[in-house]
């Protein structure tokens with residue numbers, strides 16, 4: 001209103017519309033911001049910031065000069081301190097924003113070889129071989145790829161089985177799959193700090209969930225302890241699913257059909273000989289039948 005009076009003319013309909021739009025955008029930004037920090041450690045800290053802001057306004061209003069001076073001097077440092085303290089939250093928030101934008105686009109990963117992931121997960125599950133396979137979608141995982149050993153090899157069941165063979169040098173860490181290629185193995189992923197996660201979940205599962213909190217990737221995790229297959233996406237984990245369920249989940253998440261393949265069973269001698277030729281299977285009592 002003031003600016004219109006200053007310009008010496010009455011507010012017009014377009015000015016009103018601009019003001020309403022302005023207020024709506026700010027309200028939307030505040031709403032999205034509150035949604036992003038809800039349930040994080042930033043919430044109680046934000047209350048502290050709010051109290052400080054109130055003190056600042058009160059100091060100006062009551063002309064408490066020393067307090068006003070202190071607040072004005074410290075404010076710029078406070079903003080930098082907040083960026084440092086909330087670095088993880090800011091990263092997550094931007095990643096979530098990226099995920100939202102990415103998921104609104106129709107293109108998904110266009111590989112045709114994710115049935116190899118299903119087949120490999122089935123093998124690992126039967127042999128109780130620990131494995132962590134991350135499928136990149138729209139958000140690039142270069143930072144994590146660079147933490148591992150670059151492979152850039154065409155994805156195949158044999159390659160995955162070889163990488164995660166317990167005696168293989170690259171079996172520790174995660175494999176990252178980009179389109180139809182295994183970009184790298186032995187990658188180090190960020191661990192999820194979500195306090196709600198079950199305490200039964202160790203670092204492999206937390207790493208699988210962690211990468212899906214930071215990006216729109218899909219993590220397929222096979223437990224070394226139980227042989228259970230889990231799939232994580234957007235910070236959520238679905239535990240103990242069958243290979244067929246894994247195939248379904250990948251089909252939906254990648255918005256493409258992952259063709260059904262006859263899953264080999266543990267009793268298949270050819271498979272065992274081909275996969276673990278030197279008898280490196282972890283134990284003989286690992287005949288984990290798919291009981292579901």
Ligand SMILES: Nc1ncnc2c1ncn2[C@@H]1O[C@H](COP(=O)(O)OP(=O)(O)OP(=O)(O)O)[C@@H](O)[C@H]1O
Pocket residue numbers: 130131132171172173174187188189190191200201202203204205206207222223224225226
């Ligand atoms: N940050 C990480 N990034 C990638 N892989 C990791 C990371 N941390 C641990 N791992 C993998 O997880 C393995 C340890 O798994 P751990 O037993 O702690 O987890 P778990 O979730 O209980 O899995 P499991 O059920 O297979 O035992 C490591 O040997 C390594 O291969």
